[in-house]
Amino acid sequence: MPKIAIVYFSATGHTQQVAEAIAEGVQSVAGTEVSLHRIVGEDIHNGRWSNDSIVAALDGADAIVFGTPTYMGGYAGQFKAFIDACGGIWYQQGWKDKVGAGFTHSQGLSGDKLNTLTGLSINAMQHGMIWVGTATMSEGATPEKTNRLSSYTGAMAQSNMDQQTIGSGDHQTAIILGKRVAEVATRWNK
Template sequence: MSQISVVFHSGYGHTKKVAQSIAQGATAQLIEIDNDGEISEQDWETLNQSDAIIFGSPTYMGGPSWQFKKFTDATSKIWYNRGWQDKLFGGFSVSASLNGDKQVTLILLQTLASQHGGLWVSLGQLPSSSTAATRNDYNSLGGSVGVLVQVPSDADADAIPSGDLKTAEAYGKRMLDIVNRFKK
């Protein structure tokens, strides 16, 4: 059986809700980075044993949260020993603005995966870009590198558009399918 982990930081609950949608689609284990930028030793072992790791962070000021960045810096010993070499990786980000520089965060996550010698799994969905498209459609923000999610800064996690959550769950299913194909 494939093991997939979703490791994420969530400042206000929005990123956590998206992580849960991805995990549901991928039948993945959730690993939440705490507000001090830490995860447990057991969480590190889970990541080391995972076939795929999906990174998630809110986008603050054009990049991942400092808590997520602390986590990435803590992977340097794993990087040096090539501990995550050839794993599958993916990612997602949430911000309050439609653009909000989420793409920059995803590129940083993709770069982290590449530094670890990993293989990045793209979103694999066409954007909903017709005149009839709404925020309730799949991939309404037009991402390709990973899942992009937008929710207003003064709204709670329940205000995340259903299309963004459907996109996240479908991405989890895609990751699971690809991991299973690689394990054959």
């Protein structure tokens, strides 16, 4: 049974909604198991992130989906602290051949989200992971459309400052990515 772990940082809950939609997509594939892991600032001391139970869950997963809000055109600092803390795993190539994917949320329509997804994919490549993109065409640019931000490297979501809930199109795009990761992990495990 392929295990899919979703690891993310979210300050005000939007990126968490994307993470939960990805989990929904994973659960639509029979025989897969999903877990959600939130990176929190309380696990960062003197700039170093540490949480043994999250690392153990990621080590035991067949696929890891990485998610962070876009801050200043890249990772949120809290997520970068997590990424850097996993450098020892990289040295051992402990995540080699796991399936990887990524997502980001930001306020700007562009907001330079692609840079964040590029960073997530490069991190996965350094780990020797198999990167999976959205592989879904953009239905159009309005909020209810699937992949309305035309992102193929990973799932993008965008909300305005006064918007509590992510839009239906972004929600659906995240479900599609979760389903695809679960399907790829299932095939890769055979």
